[in-house]
Amino acid sequence: MRNMQQLLQLIIDNKDRKKNLRAEQADSGNVLYLYDIIDPWFGVTATDMAHAMETFGGADFEMRINSPGGDVFEGRAIQTRLKQYPGNIHVMIDGLAASAATTVALGGKTRTMAAGAFFMVHNSWTLAFGNRHDVRKTGDLLEQIDDAIGADYAAATGKERDQIVQWMDDETWFSATDAKANGFIQDIYTGDDAQAAKNRNAWNLSAYKNVPKALTEQPTPEPPQPDRAHMARYLDMLELGVS
Structure with a gap:
């Protein structure tokens, strides 16, 4: 029960921080941004995803993800929509792909993570x-869900199921380097680590x-830089005896 209460709290805490789902077409390529929680009430749904993908008319696109996760069934429904899409989908994890967002990420044919x-x-x-019979049935259902998720991870990584089960039991956080080493992604993007940190800490x-500590510590803001032109004018005024 504690975990479910925390999941509900995660949704409540993050529902007003969302940047939502956005599809963009440009000369450089089609991009779909999933910067949101995954939830049928407060976040992105499989229906939202289907409508957004219609923008591209079956053409290839890049899906950029920054999400703390959310509803497991909605995540699997989104993954199904992605796998059924006729064009090629490349996933770029800009900051965070946690929980149900990893299921969504595996809907793409290839995956890249920002270094941070x-x-x-x-x-x-x-x-x-x-009663106890109801609760046992719920436990059996969770086991089936975990088996399905684990099968996705095993297919993506080629790892043995025992290893996958251990990772899931431990709530394992992979850096980009670890995610690549274990087969969850194919490439690492090193171009803008500062932006990745900003995304993931949102x-x-x-x-x-x-x-990880890197996700709980807020970066120290840079001190404001002086307006050099304003300072020069102020110094000129002092030299002239103007106050």
């Missing part, structure tokens, strides 16, 4: 009510237990 980004896997959560991740 993170990729997190864990077991599914839910809230159960009823979310409240208190629902998770093993969040």
Whole structure:
């Protein structure tokens, strides 16, 4: 129950921070931004994704992800939509792909992560009510969900299921280097680590237990730079005896 309460808190804490879902067409290529939680009420849904992809008319596009996760079933529905898309989809993880967002990321044919980004896997959560038989059935359902998610991870990485299960049990956070070494992604983008840090730190991740320190520490803001032209004018005024 504690985990489900935390998941609900994650959704509540982040629903007003979302940058939403945005499809853009440009000469340089088609881009779809998923900078949001994944949720049928407060975030991006599979229907939203389908409508956004219609913008590209079946042409190839890049999907850029920065998401703390959300609803597991909505994430799997989005993955299905992506896999059924006729064009090629390349996924770029700009800051964070956690929980259900990793399921979405695996809907693309190829994946790249920014050097400062993170990729997190864990077991599914839910809230159960009823007698012991009801709760056991819910546990069985969670096990089936975890098996399906684990099968996706195993197919993407080529790792043994025992290793996948351990990662999910431990709530494992992969840096871009670790994600590539273990087969979750194919490439690392090193062009703008500062922007990746800004993206990944945009979310409240208190629902998770093993969040890396890099995601909980806010960067120290740079001190304001002096307006040199204004200072020069001020000094000129002082020399002239003007106050």
